[in-house]
Amino acid sequence: MTGRRIGVAVAILALIAVPFVIGEVYYVNIASQILLYAIFALGLNVLVGYAGLVSLGHAGLFGVAAYVTAYLLAAGYGHLVAILAAIAAGLVVTAGFAALALRATGISFIMISLALGEIIWGLAYRWISLTNGDNGISVATRPAPFGLPLTSARGFYDATLVVFLVAVAACAIFVRSPFGAALCGTRDQPRRMNTLGYHVWMIRFWAFMFSGLLTSVAGILFVYYNEFISPQALALTASAEGLLMVISGGAGTLLGPVIGAALVVIVKNVVSAYVTRWNFMLGAIFVAIVVFMPEGLVPGAVRLWRSAWRALSRREAAVIATRPQP
Amino acid sequence: MTFWLLLTVNSVTFGGLLFLLSAGFSLIFGLMRIPNLTHGSMFMVGAYLGTSLLSGALGITLNFWLAAVIGAVEVALLGALMERLLLRRLAGQQLAQVLVTLGVSFMAADLCLMGWGGDPISVATPPALAGFLRFGGAVFPLYRLAVILIAAVVALALWLMLERTRLGAMIRAGVDDPQMARVVGIRVSQLFTIVFALGAGLAGFAGMIGGPILSVYPGLDQDMLPLALVVVILGGTGSLLGSFVGSIIVGFIYNFGQALLPELAYFILFLPMVLVLALRPQGLFGGQVL
């Protein structure tokens, strides 16, 4: 147990140290992106990994919070108002999503969520009087919580890191809670959970709301990071990328979505400097993972590590056994 | 008045095009129980391949129709390849299969960018149909009327195949009850490959046929896939009649929506789909529940 605690402490220290170790602004920004997309992936993972409901419409929820923030800021409201309103709007839309999508499970759920995401995208794209359509909305300033400005790459990274750590902690607590266990139960044996006395629909609904909350937070960070929002961020591709993050990293694990987010962001930004077609790479990596390592990179790596360890111990034991007796 | 007439004809045309796209999607969904997320990609690839064939990729310049058919065959072969190499490995795992099609759609989009660049390619209307039909004071492009005819012919051909041939009977059996189909000796996995290839080929064919109307551009796949989804959900999976009626309905909603309520165009397009999924999951005509 203490081994894990030390590991967590080391990881947190490493994350704090990132802007100091990596000097270049470009890479610090990549790190910020990884963290904010990790929050998005963690939110999606609540549904995909813990509830067993695959959503292809989460970019819509992401986008609602981002757009509301940008719109209110452009209308002259302060940051706090914009952020609170964005979260509220995100939660309202999430509740609507949930009420409709939870009528289905399995493949139907995927399709309803896809359609709902497309509806939100369509509104962002076409309701030009509200959203400026393809031209998007620009955000002039970033907030300065407690007087600390977030204009620099390092400053923004620090703020994002704090939010990320809170999000991870929230997810960790959630998973270990009775509600979290109940949610995983509805994923594995929904019928049995029903006869055990659980309200399966309600459990899924609240999980959806938690997912929507995390996704909205990620959306707000996104719009402050880019200082701009356009319908592109809500397109089906964006939802698909979110799914890629969760599944490639390992759905239903805490670390998986984070690693998956890092993978996708790095491929999109860093690798694309050397390899022009990063979508192809993303797709190819995803297909490879689904076919060869369907549990995801994190559990897959753990599995490989364990079997390598076992093979090594076996070999050692064999060697010892064949040694001449003294 | 002519405005409405033109809008109506365009709606039926678009509906016909959507039928060519969605019929394959519906068959694949009905038989294999997965929404093929590469279906939009197949439409796009068929269109791109068709344009290359049209401009002499094979050394000779082909006419429009040959280009469309050969392109479709190529897409069908690609579809068969994907089914055998990837989907069959994940037999029985529907979620994994859907995810694989998602991944392949990413790959296909970039491959098209690599092959044909980022600029939209306009497809010339076949010269024989470049003219117009004057009727009731309105001017209708001949090609658009031709698309309606082509869709009807293909619909008839598909119907005959499904109802009158052995292959069609096997497909219908597989759609109704795959377990039973296996028990009575139908080689379901082979059937999957055939149907997937057929669906892919139809989508590829539709892409080229749609070329003169929509042109070909990166992102065409993203535009067409959701439409196929809406058609199939409205009309019912695995139902040919459902695809036909659904396509016409969506064609109308799409065109009239764009013309009358541009700001809510996508909203009114997808809302019926959401409502159907939430209230009547088997679609308007489909028999089986998703």
Added chain:
Amino acid sequence: MTALVVNNLSKSFGGLRVTTNVNLNVDAGERRLIIGPNGAGKTTLFNLITGELAPDNGSIALFGRDITRTPSRKRTHLGMARTYQIITLFARDTIERNVTLALLGLSPLRWNPLLALDRQRHLNAQARTALTRVGLDHIAGRPLAETSYGERRRVEIAMALAQNPKVLLLDEPFAGLSIDERQDVRKLLLAIPRDVTIVMIEHDMDVALDFADRITLLHFGEVIVEGTRTEVVADPRTREVYLGE
């Protein structure tokens, strides 16, 4: 007081009648056995009683309270528990976690997203007690995937008993067990106090017959014979049902 009253219950799937006018009166503390050949509609009857299936006609009452339209989960809260014929447990979890989930189903704690489940000593102690009752507490920490079939059957029973049910529905609890395992389960079931009413579906006559107070014979969804063991065994219709005309 009658624990369970099923009144004229009927259910059809399309044209297929799976349950036809079934009447059942189970007294409190009774041990009722439901028998019948394969496809007789026994599990369907259970599904109707637990609420997993909605009847076309008829009513169900639990200790005098009409539950025909009560959702499944509420029936569990009213004191009904069941085991399944096909084992549907939580394969990813340990045995102890499986039982804890059963306990949690009736606890308001199940809505709590903040506390750590592992630290709920009261709940965990109850889980251990339930496992001791079925003789599995020595492997409480073992993942379900690494247990034997017989052990899983006992986990099912532990889960049902953990919920302190007033009416326990057991769907073929002896299915697939070895002779020794059957004896273990039989002893287990005999040890259940009479404040729990038990309705059991079983195929294995040897183990079940001497367990039951009354027996109901189902065939094609209908009650054919009902009575004490001697009555049912002696009835010519029983032989007909099992051996054909």
